[in-house]
Amino acid sequence: MNDTNVTITPSRVAGTARAPPSKSYTHRAILAAGYAEQTTVRDALWSADTQATARAVDLFGGSVEREDGTLEIDGFGGRPDVPADVIDCDNSGTTMRLVTAAAALADGTSVLTGDESLRSRPQGPLLEAVADLGGEALSTRGNGQAPLVVTGPLSGGTVSIPGDVSSQYITALLLAGAVTEEGLAIELETALKSAPYVDITLEVLEGFGVEARKTDSGFAVEGGQTYDVDDGEYAVPGDFSSISYPLAAGAIAGDDGVRIEGAHPSAQGDTAIVDIVDRMGATVDWDRAGGTIDVQADALEGVEVSVEDTPDLLPTIATLGAVADGDTHITNAEHVRYKETDRVSAMAEELGKLGVETTEEQDSLTVHGDASVLEGATVEGRGDHRIIMSLALAGLVAEGETTIRGADHVDVSFPGFFDMLAELGASIDRT
Ligand SMILES: O=C(O)C1=C[C@@H](OP(=O)(O)O)[C@@H](O)[C@H](O)C1
Numbered sequence: 001m002n003d004t005n006v007t008i009t010p011s012r013v014a015g016t017a018r019a020p021p022s023k024s025y026t027h028r029a030i031l032a033a034g035y036a037e038q039t040t041v042r043d044a045l046w047s048a049d050t051q052a053t054a055r056a057v058d059l060f061g062g063s064v065e066r067e068d069g070t071l072e073i074d075g076f077g078g079r080p081d082v083p084a085d086v087i088d089c090d091n092s093g094t095t096m097r098l099v100t101a102a103a104a105l106a107d108g109t110s111v112l113t114g115d116e117s118l119r120s121r122p123q124g125p126l127l128e129a130v131a132d133l134g135g136e137a138l139s140t141r142g143n144g145q146a147p148l149v150v151t152g153p154l155s156g157g158t159v160s161i162p163g164d165v166s167s168q169y170i171t172a173l174l175l176a177g178a179v180t181e182e183g184l185a186i187e188l189e190t191a192l193k194s195a196p197y198v199d200i201t202l203e204v205l206e207g208f209g210v211e212a213r214k215t216d217s218g219f220a221v222e223g224g225q226t227y228d229v230d231d232g233e234y235a236v237p238g239d240f241s242s243i244s245y246p247l248a249a250g251a252i253a254g255d256d257g258v259r260i261e262g263a264h265p266s267a268q269g270d271t272a273i274v275d276i277v278d279r280m281g282a283t284v285d286w287d288r289a290g291g292t293i294d295v296q297a298d299a300l301e302g303v304e305v306s307v308e309d310t311p312d313l314l315p316t317i318a319t320l321g322a323v324a325d326g327d328t329h330i331t332n333a334e335h336v337r338y339k340e341t342d343r344v345s346a347m348a349e350e351l352g353k354l355g356v357e358t359t360e361e362q363d364s365l366t367v368h369g370d371a372s373v374l375e376g377a378t379v380e381g382r383g384d385h386r387i388i389m390s391l392a393l394a395g396l397v398a399e400g401e402t403t404i405r406g407a408d409h410v411d412v413s414f415p416g417f418f419d420m421l422a423e424l425g426a427s428i429d430r431t
C-alpha cells in the first residue's frame, strides 16, 4: 500500500458517477449484525476500514461472508467471545471506538491496535468511560492512545463523557449499551460535535429493533435488548462524504454537468455539501426521491461554513475554496485535527504547495481563493484518503501536473475513486 503516485493534469469532467455505500452505516450494520443472530447486509461498503470491523466481528465469534456488495453475517450471540488474537483496526477510528465498547462486554481481555495514524488518535475519554462503568480499559503507553487493553464484562450504568473529541465514543457506548444488563445513560460534559453521526447510530439501532433515545443531558439506551432486523435484511444508503468528491469535481470542472446516482436522503450530516456547493455558485439539483444530484460548474465564490456537524467535508470544502473567488472561512474545525491526519494543517500545507494561500487557526481554516494561482506540484497524500481525494480535485484545475504521492490510501473509504474520476474524463496517470 501507499506506493502508487497519481498524476492529474487539468481536465473537464462530465457524465454519471455512482456514490459508494456509506462507510458509517456499513460499520454500524456489521457490528449490529454481530450483536444479532443472522443478517444480510445489502449494498455494503467493502473498503479497508469496513473490513477492519468485519475482522473484529469474526474475532468476537461471528462470521462475515461477502458476495459482491452483500454481506451474510452470523452474529456472536449477543455478547462477544474473548478474541483469540489482537484486533487490528488498521486505519479505522470508527472500528477502534465501536470495538472497544464491544470488547468491554466480553468476559475477559481484548487487545486492540492499529496503524501509526490510528495509534496517535485520542481514545482516552472512551477508556475512562469503560473504566467508570466497571470495566478495565488501558492505553499500553498510558497516553490515551492505542494499543489498548480492554477487560469486561461491564453491566451498564450512568457515565459522563466529553462531546467535543469524537462522537464515535457515544456511538460505541449506545451500540454496546443495548446488550448490557442495566442499560446505559450517557451524559455529555460538553456540546456534541459531529452530532449527525449519532443520529446515524440511532437510525441503524432503530433498523435493528433497538430503542435508544436523546435525553436532556445526552443519550440513553435500555439494557437487555435484542438486535433483530425486519426480514433479516439491512440495506446501506449511499455515502455523502464520498459524494462530496464527484459533486465538487462537477462544481469546479463540470461545464456539461455531472450526475451522481445513489444519493438518497438519510441521517448523514454530510448531505450539507449539496447546499454548500449551491451557495458557492454551482448549479445543483438534488432529486431526493430519485436519489440523483445534477451539478454544473459555474464561477464559484467563497463562503463561510461551520464544519461542527460535518468534519469530513473540510478537505473538500478547502479545495472548493481554493478554486472559488475570495475567502472561504471554515469554522468550528478543531475536531478535524483528530482524524487520520490533522486535516486542518494538512490541507493548508498541501494546498500551499499548489500556490494557494490559507490562514490557519486552531479552530478554523480560511482559504484565500483564486483559481488562477493554482499551479501543479508534487503533494503528499499523508496516508489520508480524504486529503488524497481533495488534492485530486485541485489537480483538475491546477496548471500543469499535480502528482499525489501515496494515492492508494483511497481504499479506506472509496476504493474506486480514481476509476470514477477517470470515467468522468479526468486525465489521470498512475505510476
Ligand atoms: O461515526 C462515524 O461513522 C464517524 C464519525 C466522525 O468522527 P468523529 O465523531 O470522531 O468526529 C467522522 O469524522 C468519521 O469519519 C465517521
Ligand SMILES: C=C(OP(=O)(O)O)C(=O)O
Binding pocket: 023, 049, 091, 092, 093, 094, 095, 312, 339, 340, 386, 413
Ligand atoms: C475520520 C474518518 O474515519 P475514522 O474516524 O473511522 O477513521 C474518515 O472517514 O474521514
